[in-house]
Amino acid sequence: MPAPGPRGGTGPPKVLALLPWGDAIEDVLDTxxxxxxxxxxxxxxxxxxxxxxxxxxRRMGDAASARIRAPFAPGAVGRSLDALLARPAAECS
Structure with a gap:
């Protein structure tokens, strides 16, 4: 039986390769x-x-809303977002 992975699942660990694009790594390292x-x-x-x-x-999704006036946590309603944050009124015009 495979050993538990880092998130509790079984099987081989998943690999994510990140390739910073635009500059050679030395352009950043030299600075x-x-x-x-x-x-x-x-x-x-x-x-x-x-x-x-x-x-x-653990993944967490938040978003700013122009239509709500107080923070709202959907929680049991759905898992797309953990919280909706009210934008300041001056930014909602």
């Missing part, structure tokens, strides 16, 4: 004063790592 080797062997924090870890977390 930080990091070498490619230092990035690959020692860096463990930053936005790219956050994106890579995000699918392992």
């Amino acid at each position: 930080l004063g990091l070498s490619l080797i230092a990035f690959c062997t020692g860096m463990t924090d930053g936005w790219l790592f956050g994106y890579a870890e995000a699918p392992l977390m």
